[in-house]
Amino acid sequence: MPATDEETVVPYVITDACLDVMDRTCVAQCPVDCIQEGERMLYIDPDGCIDCGACEPVCPQEAIHLAAALPAELQHFEAVNAQFHTATDYGPAGPGRAAGVDHPVVAALPRR
Amino acid sequence: MPHVAVVGAGPSGLFATAELRRRRPDVPVDVLDRLPTPFGLVRYGVAPDHHRIKSVTATLAAVFADERVRFLGNVGLGSDVTVAELRRSYDAVVVATGSGAARDLGIPGEGLPGSITAADLVAWYNGHPDAVPVLSWPRPATVAVVGAGNVALDVARVLLKSGTGLDDTDIPDPVRAGLDAHPVHAVHVVARRGHHDVRFSLGELLAFDDLPGVVPVVDPAGLTDDPPPGHAARARHAVFRRWAENSPGPGDRVLRFHVHRSPVAVLGSTRVTGIRLADPTTGTASVLDVDAVVRAIGYRGTPIPGLPFDPERATVPHESGRVEPGLYVTGWLKRGPSGVIGTNKACAVESVGSLLDDLDDLPAAAPSAREALTAAHEVVDWAGWTRIDRAEIALGRRHGRARTKITDTAELLAHARH
Numbered sequence: 001m002p003a004t005d006e007e008t009v010v011p012y013v014i015t016d017a018c019l020d021v022m023d024r025t026c027v028a029q030c031p032v033d034c035i036q037e038g039e040r041m042l043y044i045d046p047d048g049c050i051d052c053g054a055c056e057p058v059c060p061q062e063a064i065h066l067a068a069a070l071p072a073e074l075q076h077f078e079a080v081n082a083q084f085h086t087a088t089d090y091g092p093a094g095p096g097r098a099a100g101v102d103h104p105v106v107a108a109l110p111r112r
Numbered sequence: 113m114p115h116v117a118v119v120g121a122g123p124s125g126l127f128a129t130a131e132l133r134r135r136r137p138d139v140p141v142d143v144l145d146r147l148p149t150p151f152g153l154v155r156y157g158v159a160p161d162h163h164r165i166k167s168v169t170a171t172l173a174a175v176f177a178d179e180r181v182r183f184l185g186n187v188g189l190g191s192d193v194t195v196a197e198l199r200r201s202y203d204a205v206v207v208a209t210g211s212g213a214a215r216d217l218g219i220p221g222e223g224l225p226g227s228i229t230a231a232d233l234v235a236w237y238n239g240h241p242d243a244v245p246v247l248s249w250p251r252p253a254t255v256a257v258v259g260a261g262n263v264a265l266d267v268a269r270v271l272l273k274s275g276t277g278l279d280d281t282d283i284p285d286p287v288r289a290g291l292d293a294h295p296v297h298a299v300h301v302v303a304r305r306g307h308h309d310v311r312f313s314l315g316e317l318l319a320f321d322d323l324p325g326v327v328p329v330v331d332p333a334g335l336t337d338d339p340p341p342g343h344a345a346r347a348r349h350a351v352f353r354r355w356a357e358n359s360p361g362p363g364d365r366v367l368r369f370h371v372h373r374s375p376v377a378v379l380g381s382t383r384v385t386g387i388r389l390a391d392p393t394t395g396t397a398s399v400l401d402v403d404a405v406v407r408a409i410g411y412r413g414t415p416i417p418g419l420p421f422d423p424e425r426a427t428v429p430h431e432s433g434r435v436e437p438g439l440y441v442t443g444w445l446k447r448g449p450s451g452v453i454g455t456n457k458a459c460a461v462e463s464v465g466s467l468l469d470d471l472d473d474l475p476a477a478a479p480s481a482r483e484a485l486t487a488a489h490e491v492v493d494w495a496g497w498t499r500i501d502r503a504e505i506a507l508g509r510r511h512g513r514a515r516t517k518i519t520d521t522a523e524l525l526a527h528a529r530h
Contacts, residue, residue: 028461031127031454032171051164053313054454062343066314069347 011049012056013070014042015077017063020112026055026064036085038102040109043084080105114139114203114471115482119189121145122152123453124443125208126172127460133175135468140180142202142482146188147241148492148524149500150176152210154453155517156240159266160281161273168453176494185492186525192489195418195439201482203474204438204467207419208460211411211426211444217258221378222407230263230408237270237291239284239517241524247294248383249403255296256387256400258375259408260303261311267406268367269319271296272326282508282515298366300400302389306372307352308340313452314348320367327360328367335371370400378405411449433463437470496528503527 014026018041026042027035034048035055044055044064056064065071067078080103087103101107116132118125121143129141149155151169158165175181187193189209198205214229216222228246235243249255255271257264270278274295275288283291303310320328330352339346352369360366372392379386379399387405390397413428415421419439422429427448428441435441442463443456451459492500500518508516518524 028458029454031123031168031457049164050168050453051162051315052168052453053315054452054457056344065343066318066347068318069314069344071343 011046011051011067012044012053013065013067013074013078013081014044015063015065015070015074016041016106016109017061018042018059019106019109021061021063023060025058025060029054029058038084038106039100040102041106043081043103045085046078046082047085076105114474115477115479116141116204116206116467116471117198117202118143118206118208119145119198120152120208120210120443121147121150121183121185122208122210122443123154123168123172124210124445124456124460125152125206126150126175127457128206128208128442128464129175129181130172131461131464132467133178133181135464136471137178137180139471140182141175142182142184143175144184144187144189144193144198146186146191148186148496148521148528150183150185150497156235156238158238158453159234159270160238160278160283161269162266163281165453183492183494183497184486185497185528187486187489187491190416193485195416197481197485199418199438199477201477201485203477204440204471206440206442206463206467207416207428207445208441208443209416209445211413211449213412213414214407215410215412217375217378217407217409219375219377221380221384222405224378224380224384225382226380226384226404227378228404228406230257230259230267230406231411233267233406234263237283237287239282239287239519241519241521243519245286245290247290247404249294251293252295252297253403254298254300254401255404255406256300256302256375256402257406257408258302258387259410260305260309260371261408261410262313262316263410264301264303264406264408265312265316265319267408268299268301269316269323272299272323272365272367277323280513282504282513282517284517284519296365298368300368300370300402302370302373302375302387302400304372304374304392307335307349308345310348310371312348314344314351317348317351323367325363325365326367327358327364328355328369329358329360330355330369331371332356373398375405411444413445413448430463432466433459434466434470438474440464440467490525492525492528499530500524500527 034045084103214231232246275291339349373389374392376390377388386401412426433440440463442460504515
C-alpha cells in the first residue's frame with residue numbers, strides 16, 4: 001500500500017491522438033514547461049510534471065490521460081513519454097530539445 | 113525606464129512576473145505581498161500532502177534570481193499601500209490578490225458551532241499566519257463536506273489521514289496535534305451536481321483507493337449507466353461505479369459520496385448535529401447525522417478600493433486583463449476561483465500581453481514616490497524570505513521532515529531580519 005502521495009499521484013501522458021495534430025494548447029498551460037515537442041507529437045516529461053492537470057482538459061484531441069487511467073491499448077505511451085525525455089538518441093534532453101525527432105514507436109506510426 | 117508593480121506573490125502574480133521578464137527583460141518588477149512569505153495558495157491552499165504540485169515553487173521562485181525583480185513582502189494592499197498610491201508610483205500595476213473569501217450556502221443553521229468553511233480549515237492546516245483552530249467536534253466524528261470540487265476532496269483526505277497520516281508534510285506541530293485530537297471515522301461528501309457534472313479530478317479521486325483503512329463508497333442512486341462525454345469524465349464515472357460496489361466492514365472508516373443532493377439546512381441547537389439534504393429534482397429529503405459541516409463550495413473575490421468590482425461574479429471587470437490602461441488583473445480576481453495552478457499561467461500571459469501593448473504609451477510614474485511608499489514599512493525582501501525558508505527547513509529537520517512551517521507573523525519577521 002503506497003504510504004505517501006509521491007507514489008499515489010501519477011503524472012499525465014500524451015497519446016497518439018496528438019499525432020500529426022500538435023495543437024499545442026497544452027504547452028501554454030503547463031506551469032513548469034514540461035511538455036516537449038517532437039516532429040509529429042508532444043511528450044510530457046514525467047520528472048518535470050507536477051501533476052497539476054492543467055493540460056488534460058484543454059487538449060481538443062483528448063490526447064492527454066492520467067497515467068493511472070490509461071486505456072489498455074494506450075498504456076505503452078507512458079513509457080514513450082518517459083523515454084523521449086531521458087533517451088539521448090533524440091538529441092540533448094531537457095527544455096529546448098530540438099524538434100524534428102520522435103520516439104521510434106511514434107515515428108513508425110502511419111501518417112494521419 | 114518603466115517600472116511595474118505586481119500585487120500578490122502567488123502563482124498568478126509570479127506567472128505574470130515571469131511573462132514580463134520573458135517579453136521585456138529590461139523592465140524592473142516589484143512583487144508585493146501582504147505576507148512575509150511568497151507563493152500564496154501554493155503555500156497556503158494546496159494540500160500539504162500534494163508534494164509534487166507544491167514543487168512548482170521552484171519554477172515560481174526563479175523570477176527572483178534576476179536583480180531587477182524585487183520581493184516586497186509584508187506589504188498589504190489596503191492596509192499598507194493603496195491602489196491609488198501604487199498607480200502614482202509605478203507605470204503599470206497588476207493586481208493578483210485572488211479570491212480570499214469563502215462562499216456561503218445560504219441555508220439555516222450555517223452559523224452553528226461546528227459549521228465551518230473549507231477556506232478557514234485549509235488556511236489552518238496549512239499554517240496561515242491569520243488562521244485559528246477550527247476543529248471542535250466530540251470524538252470520533254462524522255463530518256459532512258459540502259462541495260463538488262477538489263477542495264472538498266482535499267478536506268476529506270486531510271481529515272481522514274489525520275495528523276499522523278501527514279507526518280511527511282510541512283504542517284505545523286500544533287496542526288498535527290489538533291488533527292490527531294479530532295479523529296474522523298466517516299466523511300460524507302455532498303455535491304449538488306450530478307455524477308456527470310462534479311468537478312472532482314480523476315487523480316484526486318483515485319488517491320482514496322490508496323488511503324489505508326478508508327473505504328470510498330458511492331450511493332448508487334442516480335448513478336446512471338450512460339458514461340458522460342470526455343475520456344476523463346468517463347474514467348471518473350468508472351471509478352464511481354466501482355465504488356458503488358464497495359461495502360465497508362466494521363472498523364473501516366468510510367468516505368461516502370452523496371451526489372445530486374442539495375443541502376437545505378444545517379441541524380442542531382447548540383452545535384451541529386446533522387445536515388438535511390434534498391434531491392434537487394424530486395425534493396425528497398434525507399438527514400445525515402454529522403458532528404460538523406465543512407462548506408467547500410468555492411471562494412469569492414472581495415472588493416478592493418481603487419478597483420471596479422462586479423458583485424455578481426465577485427471579480428474585477430476587465431478586457432483581456434486590462435481594467436484600464438496602467439491597471440491590470442490576473443488570476444482568480446480576474447476570472448473567478450476556477451482552474452488549476454497551470455490555468456493561471458495562460459491567464460497571466462493574456463494580462464501581461466495587454467499591459468505590454470499599453471506600456472510605452474503610459475504616463476511615467478515618479479520613482480521618488482516608489483521608494484517613499486515602502487520606506488515606512490518593515491519590508492521582507494527575497495533575502496529575508498530565504499532566511500525564513502532556511503529556518504523552516506531547519507525546524508523540519510529536527511523531526512526528520514523536509515520542512516515545518518512557521519506560522520506566527522512576528523516569528524516570521526524575526527527570522528527575516530537575521
